[in-house]
Amino acid sequence: MLYVVTGPPAAGKSTWITAHAKARDIVIDLDRIASALTGPGAPQWNQDDLVQRVAQRARFAAIDEALKLVDQVDVYLIHTMPSPKARAKYRRHGARIVVVDPGEDVVRERVKAMRSPAMDRVVTRWYRDYRKGGSRPITTQASRAW
Template identity: 70%
Template sequence: MLYVITGPPAAGKSSWIEAHATARDIVIDLDRITVALTGPGAPHWNHAPLQQRVAQRARYAAIDEALQHLDRLDVYLIHTMPTAKAIAKYKRLKARIVVVDPGQAIVMARIAAMRSPTMERVATRWYNARRHLPQPAMPQTSRPW
């Protein structure tokens, strides 16, 4: 089964996966990939552009390979803002699309506390485009912050 986890930055997408995935599942999360590909002490968020570029290429390769094995394992894919084309592809693959959104005020507070200010723009774009996405599967906060 393919699970596509979407939501604004700092919404709790990774926490949702931590609560649902097992050690046997595949988790494709750009932040986790970037941390795995960078040296000791690298930040968990706010990665440098070159590190992000390398991680993004690894993410695409992981997605391509994982989709070939959906009959044998579950895949959890974080996709913050999937395009209409991506959503159509996920629906063809019979994916479960999960929207994690604790609310704009909580997201903006988390971004202010933990993330780069540029993520505020990403979150604002996500909320502006939200009307095109399925309704949230998790209207409460993901964990105590």
């Protein structure tokens, strides 16, 4: 089964996956990939642009390979704002879309505490264009209680 976990930055997407994925499952999380590509002491979030570029390419390769395996293993993919084209691709693979959204006020507080100020723009875009726009995810899932 393919699980596409979506939601704004700092919503709890990784936490949701930690609560549901098993050790054998494949988890594709850009933050985890970037952390794996950096040296000791690198920030967990807010990676350098060059690291992000390499991590994005690794993520695309991982997605392509993992989609071949969804009939053998569960795949959890974090995709904050999948485009209509990406959503169609995921649907073709029988994806369950999971939206993790504890609410805009909670997300903004978390971003303020844990992320760079640039992430605030992503939060605004997610709530404006993705969550409140005309397109609705298939399945809604609330974040865990923090």
